[in-house]
Amino acid sequence: MAGGAKLGLPxxxxxxxxxxxxxxxxDEPAIRQMFEDILTGEGSDVVSATxxxxxLDLLNDGAQPCVILLDLMMPRMNGWQFAAHLQADxxxxxxxxxxxxxxxxFRDDAERLGASRWLGKPVDIGDLLETVDELCVAGHxxxxxxx
Amino acid sequence: MTExxxxxxxxxxxxxxxxxxxxxxxxxxxxxxDTSGRLVFANDAAARFSGFASADxxxxxxxxxxxxxxxxxxxxxxxxxxxxLPGRQALGGRDTPPLIVRSRIRGTDQERYSRVAxxxxxxxxxxxxxxxxxxxxxxxxxxxxxSLAFVVDAASTLATSLDYTETLQRVSQLxxxxxxxxxxxxxxxxxxxxxxxxxxHRDPEKRALAEEFQRRYxxxxxxxxxxxxxxxxEPIIMEITHEMLEQSAAAAGYGPDYLEMMQILDPHQVxxxxxxxxxxxxxxxxxxxAESGRRFGDNDLAYAxxxxxxxxxxxxxxxxxxxxxxxxxxxxxxxxxxxxxxxxPITVVRGYAQALARTVARRxxxxxxxxxxxxEATRLTDxxxxxxxxxxxxxxxxxxxxxxxxxxxxxxxLATEPTDIGAVARDxxxxxxxxxxxxxxxxxxxxxxxxxxxxxxxxxxxVRLEQVFYNVIDxxxxxxxxxxxxxxxxxxxxDQARISVTDQGLGIPPGMLDTIFQPFQRAxxxxxxxxxxxxxxxxxxxxxxxxxxxxxxxxSEGPGSGTQILIELPRSADHVADHIDQDEASQPxx
Numbered sequence: 001m002a003g004g005a006k007l008g009l010p011x012x013x014x015x016x017x018x019x020x021x022x023x024x025x026x027d028e029p030a031i032r033q034m035f036e037d038i039l040t041g042e043g044s045d046v047v048s049a050t051x052x053x054x055x056l057d058l059l060n061d062g063a064q065p066c067v068i069l070l071d072l073m074m075p076r077m078n079g080w081q082f083a084a085h086l087q088a089d090x091x092x093x094x095x096x097x098x099x100x101x102x103x104x105x106f107r108d109d110a111e112r113l114g115a116s117r118w119l120g121k122p123v124d125i126g127d128l129l130e131t132v133d134e135l136c137v138a139g140h141x142x143x144x145x146x147x
Numbered sequence: 148m149t150e151x152x153x154x155x156x157x158x159x160x161x162x163x164x165x166x167x168x169x170x171x172x173x174x175x176x177x178x179x180x181d182t183s184g185r186l187v188f189a190n191d192a193a194a195r196f197s198g199f200a201s202a203d204x205x206x207x208x209x210x211x212x213x214x215x216x217x218x219x220x221x222x223x224x225x226x227x228x229x230x231x232l233p234g235r236q237a238l239g240g241r242d243t244p245p246l247i248v249r250s251r252i253r254g255t256d257q258e259r260y261s262r263v264a265x266x267x268x269x270x271x272x273x274x275x276x277x278x279x280x281x282x283x284x285x286x287x288x289x290x291x292x293x294s295l296a297f298v299v300d301a302a303s304t305l306a307t308s309l310d311y312t313e314t315l316q317r318v319s320q321l322x323x324x325x326x327x328x329x330x331x332x333x334x335x336x337x338x339x340x341x342x343x344x345x346x347x348h349r350d351p352e353k354r355a356l357a358e359e360f361q362r363r364y365x366x367x368x369x370x371x372x373x374x375x376x377x378x379x380x381e382p383i384i385m386e387i388t389h390e391m392l393e394q395s396a397a398a399a400g401y402g403p404d405y406l407e408m409m410q411i412l413d414p415h416q417v418x419x420x421x422x423x424x425x426x427x428x429x430x431x432x433x434x435x436x437a438e439s440g441r442r443f444g445d446n447d448l449a450y451a452x453x454x455x456x457x458x459x460x461x462x463x464x465x466x467x468x469x470x471x472x473x474x475x476x477x478x479x480x481x482x483x484x485x486x487x488x489x490x491x492p493i494t495v496v497r498g499y500a501q502a503l504a505r506t507v508a509r510r511x512x513x514x515x516x517x518x519x520x521x522x523e524a525t526r527l528t529d530x531x532x533x534x535x536x537x538x539x540x541x542x543x544x545x546x547x548x549x550x551x552x553x554x555x556x557x558x559x560x561l562a563t564e565p566t567d568i569g570a571v572a573r574d575x576x577x578x579x580x581x582x583x584x585x586x587x588x589x590x591x592x593x594x595x596x597x598x599x600x601x602x603x604x605x606x607x608x609x610v611r612l613e614q615v616f617y618n619v620i621d622x623x624x625x626x627x628x629x630x631x632x633x634x635x636x637x638x639x640x641x642d643q644a645r646i647s648v649t650d651q652g653l654g655i656p657p658g659m660l661d662t663i664f665q666p667f668q669r670a671x672x673x674x675x676x677x678x679x680x681x682x683x684x685x686x687x688x689x690x691x692x693x694x695x696x697x698x699x700x701x702x703s704e705g706p707g708s709g710t711q712i713l714i715e716l717p718r719s720a721d722h723v724a725d726h727i728d729q730d731e732a733s734q735p736x737x
Contacts (some may be wrong), residue, residue, distance in 0.1 A: 034495045038502045102490055102549065104610055108562050122494035122542045125501035 020136040023065035024048040025055040025082065026100070027074040035069060035128075042129055051075055052082030059092060066136035069128075070115070072101045083113035096135035171202070176261075176282035180234055182275060184210065196259065196282055198252065217250045224249070233265035237278040242267065247285070256328070256349070256438040260289040290441070293325035294450040301454055305461035309468055312343050314461065318432070318454075319347040326450070327434035328441070329357055329414060333366070334422075334430035334462055337377060341365060341430075350438070353412060360408045364401060366433075377421040377428050382451045384443045387414050418443045420451040422459035429459060479555045486548040493545045497538040504531050532586035539587055543617070547683045550614075551666060554690045561608040561694055568644045568716070569598045571609055572637050575616040591630040592650070594620065596637075603639035606719035611691045618684035619648045619712050626710070627652030639718070643697075646714040655703040655710050663701060664689045692716065 022044050024035045032048040039046050047063050049055035051074040059065075068086075072079035079099065086092045098117040099110050110118040117131050170177055176193030178186055189202045198216060199205040205213070219227040227248060229235055236243040243265070251258035262283040267275045301318040308314050315332045322330040329348045335341035348357040376383065396405045418434040432454065436443060507528060553559045576596045582588035616635070623633040631651030638645045655663060662668050666686040685699075692699040697716035703709065 028491050030491055030495045034498045038498055041502060041506070102487075103553075104562075107610065121490060122497045122545065125498055125505065 020044040020067070020132060021063070021065045022046050022132055022136075023055060023058065023063060023068045025050075025052065025068060025074070025079070026071035027051055028071075031071070038125060038128075039132065044132065052077030052079065052085070055082055056085055059095075065095065067096045067098060067132055069119075069132075070097055070099050072099060072106060072109075080109070080113065083115065087114050096138070098131050098135060174284070176280075176284075178234075178280045178282075180238065180278045180280065182238060182277065184235065184238060186210070187277065193282060196261070196284070216253060218253050219248055219250045222247045222249065232280075233263055234278050234280045237265040237267040238275060240267065240275055255440075256324075257440050259284060259286045261285060287444075287446075290325075291446050291450075294447060297321050297325040298450050298454045302457040305457050309465045311462050311465045312345070315343065315458070316345040316347070318458065319345040322432075322434060323347050324349045324439065326447070327418070328437040328439050329353075329412065329435040331357075331361060331433040331435070332430070332458075333433070337366075337374065337421075337428050337431070343430075348412075356408060357412060360412065364399075364405055364408075374428075377431075378423065378426050380421055380423040380452075380455060382418060382420040382448050382455070384416065384418050384448065386416055413437050415440070416443050418447055418451055420455050422455055422462065424459050424463050429462060432458060479552065482548065482555065483552040486545060486552045489545045489548065493538070493541050497542050500531075500534050500538040504535050507531050529586070535585070535587045536582075536589075539582070543621070546614075547618075547687055550687050550690075551683050554666075554687065559690060559694060561611060561691075563606045563608050563695075565604050566607040566609045566612065567602040567604050568607065568612060568639075568646070569602055569637050571612045572596060572616055572635055572646070573598065575613055575620065576635060579617075579620055589624055592624045592627045592652075593630075593632045594624075595632060595634040597634060598637050599639060603637065603644045604718070605644055605716060607695055607716065608691075611694075615688045615691050615714070616646075618688050619714075622684055622712070623648055623650035623652065623710070626650065631709075642718055644716045644718060646716075648712045648714075649709065650711075651709045653710075654706045654708040655701055656706055657703075660701045660703065664699065688714075 020039075020043075022035070022039050024032050024039075024046055025048070026032050026035070027050055029050075032050070036046045036048060047058055047065065049058055053076050055068070055070075056077070070079045070082065077085075079101070083097060086095060086097065093114070097113065097115040098119055099106070099113065099115045100119045100121060100123055102121040104120060107118050116135055119127055119131060170190040171192075173190065174192055176196045177188070177190045178193045179188035181187050186206055189205045191202050194200070194202045194205040197205055197213060199208065214229055219232075221227055221231075227246075231246075232248070233243050233246050245262050245264035248261050248263050249258055250261070262285050263280065264283075265278050265280045268277050268279060270276045300321050304317050304321065305311070305314050311334070315334065319330040319332050328350075330346070332343075332345040333341045334343040344361055346354070346358045346361050348354040392406060392409050395401070414435040414437045416436040418436075420432045420434070421428050422430040422432065432451070434443070434447070434451070550559065573596065576594055579588055579594055583590045583594075620633070620635070627633065627650050629652070633648065633650040633652075636647045636649075638647075659668075664685045667682045668686075689699050692714055695716050697714060699712065699714045702711045702713065
């Protein structure tokens with residue numbers, strides 16, 4: 001169930017010209033669904049992946065999010081591994097990354113992983129929306145001028 | 148003497164024949180040596196002690212053969228030479244006190260203890276004419292001493308550790324050879340395979356065999372009568388005969404090596420001591436007599452009984468402790484799992500609740516056409532606010548639960564950096580005030596903040612400090628049902644920051660000022676109804692504060708008089724210096 005109509009809001013936010021595209025990476029389907037619903041309701045587009053591997057596939061297939069919301073504990077390829085892959089890829093390295101994690105001890109990792117933000121679980125929606133706005137406005141398109 | 152004395156009269160006993168008869172009827176050994184050391188008299192007891200069939204045989208035997216048959220040592224075990232014996236000393240004119248001599252028949256494990264005394268008989272000129280030796284057997288006395296010492300040592304060994312495998316092995320070693328030649332300690336219900344066995348044998352070469360025997364042929368389940376005796380905790384002494392062994396082997400269908408092993412190990416007697424706890428047999432200590440030829444008696448039964456109680460208790464204690472540890476492990480595992488499992492649904496509910504609140508806020512600016520909120524709008528807004536408050540509390544609870552699980556596992560980490568504690572206090576207080584405005588936090592308590600003029604910087608983890616402030620404020624608010632005011636005061640000195648949080652709430656009864664910091668604890672003047680929460684907040688605060696090297700304590704004049712929480716956090720001088728340097732470096736001169 002996606003779509004801005006669900007929460008009864010206009011499709012574009014005031015003051016924003018382009019829709020933000022958010023990549024949500026989390027192995028919990030309920031969490032992915034929640035992010036999708038809320039962000040779509042606030043006027044963003046959402047693509048989601050169930051782990052790091054699926055997220056990389058989406059990016060390599062041409063997805064161009066302006067921010068990535070990244071869970072850390074995932075099977076197959078976890079958040080740390082995914083972030084390492086991003087850093088290693090010149091085309092992906094500059095994608096703004098916000099880590100969404102439960103354990104505050106991983107806060108220190110955020111910088112090392114190239115993340116611009118750290119959001120603790122359970123996520124505060126106000127913080128989340130602020131983060132998405134800030135990082136999407138400040139960030140660059142993911143694949144240069146060939147878009 | 149002109150007439151033969153009357154039989155039985157004191158004159159009669161003056162004759163040598165009668166004296167000889169008397170001497171042959173005493174248990175102590177008596178010998179007489181002439182000045183060359185040669186035996187000129189020995190009574191029957193002396194002959195028996197020396198392994199001779201009769202006194203006459205002993206008298207004609209060669210002295211050196213006599214001595215060679217024995218290994219003699221003193222009480223401490225140092226070898227004794229002939230010259231060390233009191234007899235020799237007395238012959239040399241030196242009267243020495245009695246000596247305790249341990250003599251072992253060479254080549255066997257049979258040994259006896261005697262108290263040996265010697266008195267020189269001197270002639271009219273004081274010269275030594277001959278020496279009278281007496282040998283008083285104290286073997287049983289010595290054995291009792293050794294057994295008692297064993298019981299005392301064993302009982303105290305059992306108290307030293309919860310690892311009863313180790314302590315029982317030590318007990319079986321202590322038992323040999325003071326109590327037995329061979330000792331087996333068995334923990335387990337009779338008839339079932341034993342959980343723990345300790346085996347020791349005085350002969351190192353036979354030790355491995357004894358262990359092997361125990362492994363292959365564990366004791367058979369006792370019959371009902373035997374079980375009854377065992378349950379009463381009564382020790383039993385049994386003779387071991389070849390017939391018995393053959394019968395056991397046949398009844399149990401053992402192969403020929405059963406009898407072969409028993410032949411080598413050669414036990415004669417067994418003292419079986421059951422270990423019981425309240426009528427339940429939990430194991431046994433088995434003492435076996437073999438090569439030393441020792442005979443167990445009533446004294447040994449008494450000593451075994453003395454040991455049985457501490458042994459059984461030690462084992463029972465250890466088991467209870469381990470099951471307690473296991474229960475705690477299970478609880479912590481559950482805590483961990485519960486915390487994680489709750490996280491996702493709480494995240495989801497909170498997310499939607501917050502989104503809903505935002506939507507409603509946008510769609511319902513608060514006033515209707517006539518400038519008044521409609522009833523439905525009010526109800527909806529209130530409902531959403533309450534839902535918001537509920538999810539905030541859920542979120543905090545799940546966070547606390549996770550933290551508690553981490554505390555139990557010892558995995559709380561601090562990420563310290565130069566932190567202005569006043570700023571942290573301000574952030575938390577402002578957030579609380581905002582939530583109060585928005586109805587997401589109880590409003591009945593006024594929150595005041597007093598900050599110092601200068602920032603107080605220290606080497607702290609700001610996120611964890613926030614957590615401390617949240618929890619302490621939460622506590623003050625929660626336990627001030629009558630409302631009132633609460634004040635947070637931040638102050639500092641050169642080496643520490645001091646935070647005090649004072650409320651006008653329910654207070655804390657004396658004696659509980661420390662227990663409230665333990666997990667799941669609540670002060671006794673607070674009923675568990677109406678004050679929800681897991682009782683974790685303060686224990687998490689304590690963990691965080693103490694990890695920072697600080698102290699947290701509570702003060703209260705008693706129920707109804709409010710509470711003051713006091714936190715002291717050491718600053719790190721180095722870090723403060725760094726921060727100031729950075730500050731100075733980045734600011735232009737003004």
